[in-house]
Amino acid sequence: MTLLQTQDQSGLPQSARALRGVRDLLLSGEIGPGERLAELALVERLGLSRTPVRAALAHLAQEGLLEALPTGGYSARRFSQADVVDTIELRGTIEGLALRLAAERGADPALMREAEATLDEIDAALDRAPGAAGVDTYARLNSRFHVQLAALSGSEAVRRELERVMALPFAQPSALLDAQAKLPRFDLTLINGQMQHHAMLEAVRMREGARAEALAREHARLASRNVSTVVADAGLARHVPALTLVRADAAETVE
Amino acid sequence: MTLLQTQDQSGLPQSARALRGVRDLLLSGEIGPGERLAELALVERLGLSRTPVRAALAHLAQEGLLEALPTGGYSARRFSQADVVDTIELRGTIEGLALRLAAERGADPALMREAEATLDEIDAALDRAPGAAGVDTYARLNSRFHVQLAALSGSEAVRRELERVMALPFAQPSALLDAQAKLPRFDLTLINGQMQHHAMLEAVRMREGARAEALAREHARLASRNVSTVVADAGLARHVPALTLVRADAAETVE
C-alpha cells in the first residue's frame, strides 16, 4: 500500500519543502477538490515564509494540480472521471509515439538492455508473488519500465512531454494499482500487462512501429479500466493519493 | 511579416509585464540560446523589481523556454532541429488524438459549424491572395482553426495539453509560415494544407476516427517541411521569432 510519508526534509531548500508540502496536502486529501488555498494559512501549516509557498503555488498551477482564480489566488483543481480517463489515454498516445519513433529510428541498444532487464525482474516478481501480494514490487518496477520507454524514443522533446503528463498523479502508470488490486482477477491483469510489456519491446526490436504504437495505447487502457468502480468506492479512493483529487460523480452536485 | 512589437502595457500587472518582457527578449533574439539570464540585469532592462521577474523566469522554465542551471539561475534553452521536428510531430500526434476522440464520441455541432466557418474564410482568403501575399491572413485563420480543432475533442485534458505543447513558439501551427513563404511552390503548400483541413472535418463528421487521426498527423508534417533549409538561412531565421531559439547546426560547436 502506498502511504504518503513525509520524510526527512532537513537540508532541502525551503522552496522544495514548500512544493512537497503543498503537494502532499493535496494528495493526502487534507485539502479537498475545489478548496481554496490561502497563502497565509499554508505558511502557518508548513512553517515557511510566503515566498517559497507562493512559488510552490505558481508551480503547481502550471503543473495542473491547482487552478488560478480570476480574483487572484488558487484553488485545488477538481478532476472528473473523464479527466482521469482522457489523461491516461493521452499518456498512452504519447507513449505510443515514443515507441513508434524508437522502432522507426532504432533504439539505443544499451537502453533496450536496461528495459529488458526490468522486464526480467518483473517476471521474477510475478512468479514469486502473483496478484495483490506483490503489487508494491510490481508498481515500482512498472514505473521504472515506463520511464525507460520514454527514453527509448531517443527524443528529448517526447521524453519531456511524457514526464510532464505524468506530473498528474493519476496519469502515472502504477497510480491506480493499489485500488485495482481489490478487484476480481487482478492477478490476470498484471500478467496481461507484462505480456504487453514484452510485446512492446519485441515490436521495437523488429522495427514494427505501428505495432509498437498500438500496443502502447492498449497497454495504457489497462490503467483506466474500472476507473468508475474504483472512484465510486470511497473507502478505496481515500487511501489512494491519486484518487483524492477526483470527486465521485455523486458528490459532484454537493458543495 | 510577423514583428515583435512591444505594445502598450499600461494597466497590466507587473508580473504580466515581466513575463512578456522576458519572453520578448528571448523571441527577438536579444538573448541568444545558451545565454544566462541574471535577475538583476533583467530588472534593470525591464524596469521592474526582482519579484515579478523571478516569477517570470520560473514560469518560462516550466514552459520549456528556459533551463534551470544546477547552481541556481536560468539560461536560455538551446533548441536543435530535432527538437523542432519532434515537437511538431508531438503536436500532430495530440491533434490526431483530439480528432479521433471528436469522431468517435461525436463533436459538438456548434463547434463544428465554427470550424467550418473558419475554413470558408480561408478558402476566400486563398482565392483572393494566394501564396506568399496572403500569408498573414492565412496564418491568423490557420491558428484559429487549430484552436477550434482542440476544442472539438470535447476533452478538457486534451485541449489543455495541446495548449501547453504550443507554448513552444515553433510548435505553433503557423510558426514557420513566414520563413517557408520564401520557398518555391509555397502557394501549393497552402492549398494542400487547406484541403487537409477540409478532409479532417469531413472525417470527424463521418465518424471516421482513424482517418481523422492520420490526417492530423500528416497535416502537422507540412509544418516541419524544410525545417533544415529554413534554419540554415540566417537571414530568414533572424526575423522569425520561433527560429531565433534554434541554433543552426554549424553554430553548434561555437560558444
Next chain:
DNA sequence: CTTCGAGCGAGTGTATACATTCTCGCAAGC
C-alpha cells in the same frame, strides 16, 4: 424592512532588505 454606502479586514501583489552560496581572482607558499 430593504437597500445602498462606507469602513474594515483579509488576502494577494509588489518591493526590498537580509542571508547564503558560489565564483573568480589574487596572493602566498611550496
Next chain:
DNA sequence: GCTTGCGAGAATGTATACACTCGCTCGAAG
C-alpha cells in the same frame, strides 16, 4: 612557476514590510 587557499564580489534564495484590491459587514437612510 604552479598550485592552493583565502577573500571579495556578485548572484540567487529567503523573509518580511508595505500597497492595493476585493468582499463582507454594519449602519443609516429611504
